[in-house]
Amino acid sequence: MHPAHFHVTVDVVALTITDGVLKVAVVQRDSKTSCIDQRRNGDVREIPRDSKHHWALSGGHVRYDTENINEAAARELFEETKIKVDPESLVQLGAYGALGRDPRPGRTVSIAFLAFQPMFSDPIAGTDAKQARFFSVLDLLTEPNRLEFDHELMLLDAIQRVREMVLTTPIATSFCPPQFTMSELREVYEVLWHPAYDKEISDADRQRLAAELRRYENSDEYQLLSSLKNQSARGNTESRTAQPRGLSSGSVYSRIESEFPEFRYQLAQMPQERLNQITKILMTEAKSNVPKKPEIKKRLDPANFARKVEKIPGFIEKISDSELRSSMSGTGRPAQLYRRGDIQRLDPPLRLEVKRGKGKTKWD
Amino acid sequence: MHPAHFHVTVDVVALTITDGVLKVAVVQRDSKTSCIDQRRNGDVREIPRDSKHHWALSGGHVRYDTENINEAAARELFEETKIKVDPESLVQLGAYGALGRDPRPGRTVSIAFLAFQPMFSDPIAGTDAKQARFFSVLDLLTEPNRLEFDHELMLLDAIQRVREMVLTTPIATSFCPPQFTMSELREVYEVLWHPAYDKEISDADRQRLAAELRRYENSDEYQLLSSLKNQSARGNTESRTAQPRGLSSGSVYSRIESEFPEFRYQLAQMPQERLNQITKILMTEAKSNVPKKPEIKKRLDPANFARKVEKIPGFIEKISDSELRSSMSGTGRPAQLYRRGDIQRLDPPLRLEVKRGKGKTKWD
DNA sequence: CCAAAAGTGTTCTTAGTACACCCATGG
DNA sequence: CCATGGGTGTACTAAGAACACTTTTGG
Numbered sequence: 001m002h003p004a005h006f007h008v009t010v011d012v013v014a015l016t017i018t019d020g021v022l023k024v025a026v027v028q029r030d031s032k033t034s035c036i037d038q039r040r041n042g043d044v045r046e047i048p049r050d051s052k053h054h055w056a057l058s059g060g061h062v063r064y065d066t067e068n069i070n071e072a073a074a075r076e077l078f079e080e081t082k083i084k085v086d087p088e089s090l091v092q093l094g095a096y097g098a099l100g101r102d103p104r105p106g107r108t109v110s111i112a113f114l115a116f117q118p119m120f121s122d123p124i125a126g127t128d129a130k131q132a133r134f135f136s137v138l139d140l141l142t143e144p145n146r147l148e149f150d151h152e153l154m155l156l157d158a159i160q161r162v163r164e165m166v167l168t169t170p171i172a173t174s175f176c177p178p179q180f181t182m183s184e185l186r187e188v189y190e191v192l193w194h195p196a197y198d199k200e201i202s203d204a205d206r207q208r209l210a211a212e213l214r215r216y217e218n219s220d221e222y223q224l225l226s227s228l229k230n231q232s233a234r235g236n237t238e239s240r241t242a243q244p245r246g247l248s249s250g251s252v253y254s255r256i257e258s259e260f261p262e263f264r265y266q267l268a269q270m271p272q273e274r275l276n277q278i279t280k281i282l283m284t285e286a287k288s289n290v291p292k293k294p295e296i297k298k299r300l301d302p303a304n305f306a307r308k309v310e311k312i313p314g315f316i317e318k319i320s321d322s323e324l325r326s327s328m329s330g331t332g333r334p335a336q337l338y339r340r341g342d343i344q345r346l347d348p349p350l351r352l353e354v355k356r357g358k359g360k361t362k363w364d
Numbered sequence: 365m366h367p368a369h370f371h372v373t374v375d376v377v378a379l380t381i382t383d384g385v386l387k388v389a390v391v392q393r394d395s396k397t398s399c400i401d402q403r404r405n406g407d408v409r410e411i412p413r414d415s416k417h418h419w420a421l422s423g424g425h426v427r428y429d430t431e432n433i434n435e436a437a438a439r440e441l442f443e444e445t446k447i448k449v450d451p452e453s454l455v456q457l458g459a460y461g462a463l464g465r466d467p468r469p470g471r472t473v474s475i476a477f478l479a480f481q482p483m484f485s486d487p488i489a490g491t492d493a494k495q496a497r498f499f500s501v502l503d504l505l506t507e508p509n510r511l512e513f514d515h516e517l518m519l520l521d522a523i524q525r526v527r528e529m530v531l532t533t534p535i536a537t538s539f540c541p542p543q544f545t546m547s548e549l550r551e552v553y554e555v556l557w558h559p560a561y562d563k564e565i566s567d568a569d570r571q572r573l574a575a576e577l578r579r580y581e582n583s584d585e586y587q588l589l590s591s592l593k594n595q596s597a598r599g600n601t602e603s604r605t606a607q608p609r610g611l612s613s614g615s616v617y618s619r620i621e622s623e624f625p626e627f628r629y630q631l632a633q634m635p636q637e638r639l640n641q642i643t644k645i646l647m648t649e650a651k652s653n654v655p656k657k658p659e660i661k662k663r664l665d666p667a668n669f670a671r672k673v674e675k676i677p678g679f680i681e682k683i684s685d686s687e688l689r690s691s692m693s694g695t696g697r698p699a700q701l702y703r704r705g706d707i708q709r710l711d712p713p714l715r716l717e718v719k720r721g722k723g724k725t726k727w728d
Numbered sequence: 729c730c731a732a733a734a735g736t737g738t739t740c741t742t743a744g745t746a747c748a749c750c751c752a753t754g755g
Numbered sequence: 756c757c758a759t760g761g762g763t764g765t766a767c768t769a770a771g772a773a774c775a776c777t778t779t780t781g782g
Contacts, residue, residue: 005428006370008461008473062461064369064471069461095459095475097372097426097433107428109372109473111459183760303762304745311743324752324761332760333752353744547733667735668772675770688734688779696733697779717771 007108010073011059013158014083014115016134017175022191023134026055027080055135057151073113081132085115093157096150112154114161116174138196138210159197168349170315173340181325181335182306190300314343371472374437375423377522378447378479380498381539386555387498390419391444419499421515437477445496449479457521460514476518478525480538502560502574523561532713534679537704545689545699546670554664678707
């Protein structure tokens with residue numbers, strides 16, 4: 001008979017896609033309250049990490065006498081990120097209980113969950129960004145921002161699982177707004193199949209691919225674009241004074257100054273209408289300069305993708321008597337809107353030709 | 365901070381297929397050493413059960429300070445059933461930690477594993493049959509032999525997982541002898557897709573389907589057939605005196621008596637050659653009387669199945685300069701033998717048209 | 729001879745791909 | 756006007772299903 005020396009914890013991988021980038025909810029715990037596998041880097045590899053770069057999945061102990069593990073997962077997620085999910089919607093990834101994942105006395109077994117129930121468009125509202133935020137998954141796989149060792153494993157397992165699930169269940173729609181266009185849905189699949197998320201890829205390759213995507217995300221234009229998007233989406237005026245971070249190159253601003261010479265002094269007093277004009281120009285400029293999303297596995301053929309998806313009964317429904325939506329990029333013909341259907345499983349499953357045999361499989 | 369009131373256990377679902385019937389390794393624990401969810405029936409439903417019908421998956425506590433959970437699973441499986449598996453080959457099904465699955469103080473979270481690494485042709489050798497044996501899965505889903513409540517759930521989850529895995533990995537060959545024919549391999553798929561194993565089926569339906577298969581398994585002819593098969597396979601003489609159990613109807617024996625009137629008195633002294641003759645007749649008779657395996661989901665077309673399987677690179681290899689094997693039923697043209705290939709994943713995955721939409725999905 | 733299963737071949741249908749082409753928008 | 760993306764159509768290809776036919780065993 002073995003004494004009860006176990007800690008049972010839960011960790012939640014909450015995924016979302018914003019602006020074509022896969023992101024995961026992470027928290028920054030201070031060492032006092034951190035209970036799961038702190039400072040786990042020593043025995044695997046030495047990773048440069050400071051307090052600003054120390055992220056972990058949200059999670060914590062299961063209350064042993066009052067809650068089921070999925071309830072614990074939902075509770076921890078809410079407590080730490082303010083994301084509210086139905087415990088039943090959480091998908092269990094499995095138990096991670098390797099020896100030595102926790103240096104404290106006893107033994108910790110953590111059960112990982114996957115969440116994407118809500119549409120995380122503007123998530124973790126009301127939480128201090130220092131403590132919880134969505135973070136680009138690729139960033140968490142490159143150097144300065146690495147997750148705990150086995151949180152990284154959980155994350156990769158989670159992505160693997162999501163790939164399976166978007167082919168067999170309608171959860172891909174959870175990454176989209178309630179009303180979405182075909183290309184928004186298609187982008188979910190294109191993003192998820194970026195080769196950098198492959199589990200069996202070499203670390204060097206992942207670093208290279210991640211760096212590529214990172215360059216894209218960190219480009220001034222992308223930063224500007226997403227901040228403008230948020231601004232115009234919620235029409236919040238608070239960000240009028242907050243300058244988009246990372247903006248340093250002058251090409252965009254110089255154009256504004258040429259068209260609006262009074263910019264420098266009158267921005268604060270400018271009427272909203274004029275500000276919208278400026279925003280529009282900024283977005284246009286940004287869009288035209290954002291580099292192409294680098295080598296997504298397979299740019300899916302829009303026509304064929306749409307046909308395939310529409311053929312699956314109950315997956316999505318055309319919103320017939322509704323407005324069309326202008327496409328993500330602003331240009332192009334406005335698109336038909338869809339909403340998610342009412343089925344639980346895709347039947348038949350969606351099939352993308354995912355050539356798995358990249359490096360190792362032998363083809364004669 | 366929550367105190368460590370957790371028990372962490374493992375349970376192993378070890379599956380095999382013998383004589384066209386899916387079986388799982390179960391053990392009969394006496395109440396003193398049983399540590400996982402004993403007498404769990406009260407809160408769900410009242411199930412008639414006596415000591416002879418009280419089966420559970422093999423499993424037990426993880427040693428908190430010395431072993432990983434998959435190692436614990438392999439150890440427990442070996443200790444209780446003498447089945448030896450590589451811990452790395454175990455597939456984790458997930459954690460089962462619902463409140464109240466164990467009445468003892470504290471809380472038990474069990475992590476379920478799936479095993480099929482070895483070819484369980486003559487398994488659990490050397491173990492007292494009272495303590496561990498392979499049991500027909502269908503029998504464990506019908507009344508007198510029910511598993512613990514959440515072991516039944518594990519079992520169904522396991523089968524679900526195996527179905528996925530035989531389509532994407534070469535593990536289907538693990539259910540076959542080292543050298544196998546196409547029909548032996550095909551039978552694996554046919555057996556696994558029996559609708560009684562569907563998870564979402566209603567309990568009443570499952571009972572009905574299980575009863576059907578059960579009638580088949582319990583038929584005198586099937587019993588005779590499998591015992592004769594074992595006898596001739598290992599040529600063990602010990603069973604010469606042991607009469608196949610369940611044999612009561614006289615049709616087979618009467619035929620023997622008509623052809624071998626001396627049967628009643630001379631069986632014990634009979635030369636092996638003559639015994640083989642008798643065995644052959646018995647098998648023939650049995651085969652001709654065994655009712656058809658009832659409604660396997662879809663009798664797969666042998667020709668198309670073979671082509672499909674042979675097209676997957678590295679899945680199976682033809683054994684070129686080898687004997688052919690006469691088919692399972694004895695009659696028919698001898699078949700080509702195969703052995704498993706060396707790949708880890710089926711690429712492309714095997715696809716059987718598994719019409720999932722049986723009851724609930726709407727097809728317009 | 730027949731029955732049963734293996735193995736081969738063939739036809740027909742479907743699913744999927746790769747395009748070409750027009751439409752609607754922003755600039 | 757152009758570029759960009761949405762939407763429709765279509766020809767070509769691959770995959771799969773169904774089935775006929777031959778072969779080889781046991782009886």
